[in-house]
Amino acid sequence: MNIFASLSRKPWIWSFVAAFVVWIATILFTGGTSAIGLSQAALTFAAFSILVGIGQMFVITLGPGNIDLCVPATMTLAGTIALKFMQVDNSLILPGLVVAVAIGAVVGMGNFALIKLLQIPPIIATLSMSFIVQSTAIWTNRGLRIKPPQALAKFTTETTIGIPHVALVALVLSVFAFILLQKTVYGRWIAAIGQSNRAARMAGIPVDGTRFVTYILCAVLAAFCGYLLASFSGGAALNMGSEYLLMSIAVVVIGGTAVAGGNSNVAGIWGASLFMFLVVSMLNTYGAGAGIRLIMTGLIIIAVIVAAGGRNPNQR
Amino acid sequence: MKRALPSDSIRLLIPALSLTILLIAVFYLQPRAMSYVGLNLLFNLAVPIALATIAQMLIMTVNDLDLSMGTFVSFVACVAATFLQATPVIGVLILVAAIATYAALGVLIHVRTLPSIVVTLGMSFVWGGLAVLILPAPGGHAPEWARAVMISRPPLVPMAIIACVVIAMVAHFVIMRSSIGVILRGVGGNARSVERAGWSILGARAATYALAAFFAILAGISLVGLTTSADANIALRYTLLSIAGVILGGGEFTGGRVSPIGAVIGALTLTLAGSFLSFLRISPDWQIGAQGAILIVVLGLRLLLNRLENREKRS
Numbered sequence: 001m002n003i004f005a006s007l008s009r010k011p012w013i014w015s016f017v018a019a020f021v022v023w024i025a026t027i028l029f030t031g032g033t034s035a036i037g038l039s040q041a042a043l044t045f046a047a048f049s050i051l052v053g054i055g056q057m058f059v060i061t062l063g064p065g066n067i068d069l070c071v072p073a074t075m076t077l078a079g080t081i082a083l084k085f086m087q088v089d090n091s092l093i094l095p096g097l098v099v100a101v102a103i104g105a106v107v108g109m110g111n112f113a114l115i116k117l118l119q120i121p122p123i124i125a126t127l128s129m130s131f132i133v134q135s136t137a138i139w140t141n142r143g144l145r146i147k148p149p150q151a152l153a154k155f156t157t158e159t160t161i162g163i164p165h166v167a168l169v170a171l172v173l174s175v176f177a178f179i180l181l182q183k184t185v186y187g188r189w190i191a192a193i194g195q196s197n198r199a200a201r202m203a204g205i206p207v208d209g210t211r212f213v214t215y216i217l218c219a220v221l222a223a224f225c226g227y228l229l230a231s232f233s234g235g236a237a238l239n240m241g242s243e244y245l246l247m248s249i250a251v252v253v254i255g256g257t258a259v260a261g262g263n264s265n266v267a268g269i270w271g272a273s274l275f276m277f278l279v280v281s282m283l284n285t286y287g288a289g290a291g292i293r294l295i296m297t298g299l300i301i302i303a304v305i306v307a308a309g310g311r312n313p314n315q316r
Numbered sequence: 317m318k319r320a321l322p323s324d325s326i327r328l329l330i331p332a333l334s335l336t337i338l339l340i341a342v343f344y345l346q347p348r349a350m351s352y353v354g355l356n357l358l359f360n361l362a363v364p365i366a367l368a369t370i371a372q373m374l375i376m377t378v379n380d381l382d383l384s385m386g387t388f389v390s391f392v393a394c395v396a397a398t399f400l401q402a403t404p405v406i407g408v409l410i411l412v413a414a415i416a417t418y419a420a421l422g423v424l425i426h427v428r429t430l431p432s433i434v435v436t437l438g439m440s441f442v443w444g445g446l447a448v449l450i451l452p453a454p455g456g457h458a459p460e461w462a463r464a465v466m467i468s469r470p471p472l473v474p475m476a477i478i479a480c481v482v483i484a485m486v487a488h489f490v491i492m493r494s495s496i497g498v499i500l501r502g503v504g505g506n507a508r509s510v511e512r513a514g515w516s517i518l519g520a521r522a523a524t525y526a527l528a529a530f531f532a533i534l535a536g537i538s539l540v541g542l543t544t545s546a547d548a549n550i551a552l553r554y555t556l557l558s559i560a561g562v563i564l565g566g567g568e569f570t571g572g573r574v575s576p577i578g579a580v581i582g583a584l585t586l587t588l589a590g591s592f593l594s595f596l597r598i599s600p601d602w603q604i605g606a607q608g609a610i611l612i613v614v615l616g617l618r619l620l621l622n623r624l625e626n627r628e629k630r631s
Contacts, residue, residue: 065569069556120615124563127556128608128615135605246383246437259431291452294445301438306428 011256015271018304022278026285038281040164046273047170048229052244053251053269054177055221058214059122060252061181063194063261068215070111070126071222071248072241073133078103078223079230079240080137083146090151097227104223107133108216115215116208141238148231156232166228173221178266190214194261222248251276254304275304327566330621331581334564334614338588345595356474360542362587363466363479364389365557367535369583370487372558373567373574374528377491378503378521380425380432381569384440385532386555388414390548391443392536397456397546400537404459415529422525426518440555447548454547458540466541479538480580487576490527500524504572561586564614585614 023042027035052071059068078100086096107129114125147153155165181187189210192200201207225244230236253259254275255268279300283293342358343350349358368389375382382388392411400407421439425432468475491497502510503520511517535554540546563569564585565578589610593603 114612118612118616118619120612121563121569123569124560124611124615127560128611131608131611132605135602135608138604139599139601246440249433250437253431253434253437259433289449291445291447291449294441294448296445298438298441298443298445301441302435305430305434305438306424 012265012268012271014304014307015255015268015275017271019271019275019278022275022282026278026282029282029285034285036162038278040159040162041281042274042277043167044164044232045277046270047164047166048225048232049244049247049251049273049276050170050174050269051225051228052222052248053255053273054174054266055218056248057252057255057257057264057266057269058177058181058190059218060249060257060259061190061194061261061264062211062214063197066122066194066211066261067249068111068126068218068222069123069245070107070130070133070219072243072245073130073137074104074107074219074222075226075229075241075244076236076238077107077133077137077140077226079226079236080141080146080238082227083148083230083236084140086149086152088147088149090149093149093152096149096152097224100223100227101220104220105216107223108219109212111219112212112215115211138238141236147235152231153234156228166232169228174266174270181264181266186210186213191262191264194258194263196262247276250301254301327575328578328581330618331565331575331578331585331614333621334617335581335585335588338585338592338610342588342592342595345592349591349595352472352474356469356476358588358591359474359476359480359584360466362584363476363483364535364539364542364551365554365561365587366480366483366580366583367531367538368551368554368558369561369565369579370483370576371528371531371535373487373562373565373576373579374491374500374524374531375432376504376562376567376569377500377572377574378524379570379572380436381559382436382528383433383555384436384443385558386552387440387443387447388529388532389536389539389551389554390546391447391450392533393540393543393546393550394447394451394456394548396462396537396540397458398450401457401459411533414533415526418529419522419526422521422523423518426521444548451546451548454545456540456546458544458546459537462537462541463544466538480584484577484580487531487580491574491576496520496523501572501574504570504574557583557586560611564611566618586611 023038026038052075056068056071059066081103082096082100085099086092110132111122111126111129114120114129115122118125120128148156158165160168181190189200189205192203192205193207193210197207222241222244226236226241229240233240251269251272254272255270256265257263257268276297279297280293283296288296346354348354368385372382372385392414395407395410395414398407399410421435424430425435466475470478491500499510499515499520500523502515503517503524507517510520536551539551543550561582562574562579563582565575565580565582567574567579567582586607589607590603592610593606596606598606
């Protein structure tokens, strides 16, 4: 009993329960034949949401108003330029990764520079930045679909003992993010700033430095995700990041991270990402049209947040 | 020492200034825009954006944020181009139901202390889905009266400008001058003291959301009046435009500090930025980017003026 009681108090458990219920509902409908395929697809597509979700989570943890709307544009730009740089050459895979990460770092620095120097609210700063980044992506892409190097395309689409490689990558980064958040001074600093910026400043925490690193971290993760997604889907497209704007925010919040900041949750992002993908595939399996699918997705997001929101009235 | 302006006027000064500079730049680049037809063309599309910005501003007054603004305006546009045009009674009923839904959202967000960002994020899927159901492919027809209003040509001053002034005045009266507006802003500023003074915050939130829905509905109808037909994705960018418009106009995310006139000016500035760029003959690749740059420049200007103002205060 005690295990159940303590489990039910964990904010991340609900997203996993919800994902599991949807998974069962889909499997039952197809008579159990699709279990492996569905799980693999869910892990693959969830992996991309997890990568951007982790970055967004770090930013949201910084406290009210902190959000990165530049995620989709960063993904597109990093994917486009990295693929262009690699020129379908297998030997340039690692340098290409470095290029993608560097783009992320530059965008992150730009974001923070706007927030700090112009004292613009992060939502507007990252929005303006995303316009500029998106334009750069349009300019470099020119509507061409550049193919990824073969080895990289193979890596991102294949599985090891049934687990998609991208999910493994996401797992490694999630563990890393978890350690960073829970076990390092930096993680404690983020939480402290999120709980009270003023108190954190008075306690001598380098608030600006921490925020600087956090915005870079988020942009780098988005860039890395763009790099993987472009390789996975056989080329960079200008709209490839668009659905990840709402997705990155949704998985963070459904996963049990406090929207007001100061309290983050890595495990929940996994549950929420799997859940978001599984809901769509469940509705697809049931033969719902695009309109119904959207409505149901929305209602389910609201239902989850309403159910989860009442758990802990003291937590803002 | 000059006579100190009320702080509300100073707040308005910067948005007004940026709009004027941008307008002068446009007239310099394209003198033909300085006419009745030219002005109307420049500001036509600003009318729905201004209405959506006011709607977003109302939500921001009570410290919330509506991420479903764009999809909701699209949904309204679809309803206006189909039901409202063919069977007005059903159309009006749908729109009233939409307002009721918004009020219910306000209640839900308040009662369960939910983050408005997530609830409206979820609603954005719902409105988007409904819009797709109503109008799976672009089409429909604007109601005659909406079309007639939007293309009417009053003497001397173009329709678009009259509409923007009226919107700004009505919103200013409701938010800044009426007693309900004071309560709404009070909820954003200090909810607890409003509650202690005997007002229902629940009621205030519901009213804010309903009022916002009303303005967003006007935005959708006026948009259809301009475009004559609708599409489920017609206004998706309004979510970000409306937030940017409020901030450009001197509003803030928290504390109930908003300015309706500023918000309309912010919406006009954003619309004008697009025309300005096409007059500059900037490559289409960079249009969006340059819009971002203009946003940054205007906000930088605001910071500069705020600094100067503070320095004056200190000395």
